[in-house]
Amino acid sequence: MITIADSLEEGERCLTIATKYEHIFCTIGVHPHVSKNWTKGSGEKLTALVGSSQKVVAVGEIGLDYHYNNSPPADQKRAFEEQLLIAKELSLPAVVHCRDAIVDLKKIIATVDPPSLVIHCCTERWEDVESLVTAGHFLSFTGIATYPKADEIRRTIKECPMDQLMIETDAPYLAPIPHRGKRNEPAFVVEVAKLVAQIKKKSLPEVDALTTQNTMAFFRLPS
């Protein structure tokens, strides 16, 4: 399992959990919601934290969120670009959050040209992420894809090559159907796997094996 941080403070807590349990890994990064907290010394802190343990397997969540704009877009862009650069310098993958910001997001990705990233909790139209997938990046899907109005997300799942697709929960948010409205749990990822199996016309064990394999390779987890 990989537990995801959205601030440096939370990153330290995630690392404590990851250090305690052999099967848990973590990511550390500053989320676009709190990008206004990304200041001059943040880069050094992030680099030190990420480099402090093999259990930190990616930089993230980083990205852009113009839906809520909890931080000003200029702050979001600066924090995203600088953290993406750190991921590149450390040769680590990045876990990227994007909401209503795909155009600017792709501009920054093109500028930094990081080796590998995943668009996590992907809600994008296929046309908007196809170039990223062609460049070798990954898409990861959550319980949102099980909701009735999520036809566009299901189309993106259909188009995404099976070897560049991952699944996740975004717990405690976005519980999949039939748990919608409840607190999301890591175990509910099976509902996302069932949906992918249906769309890709594969068996559940096949989707399980393939997405596990993709995750192990993407985050370079020890087997």
Ligand SMILES: [Zn+2]
């Ligand atoms: Zn996110």
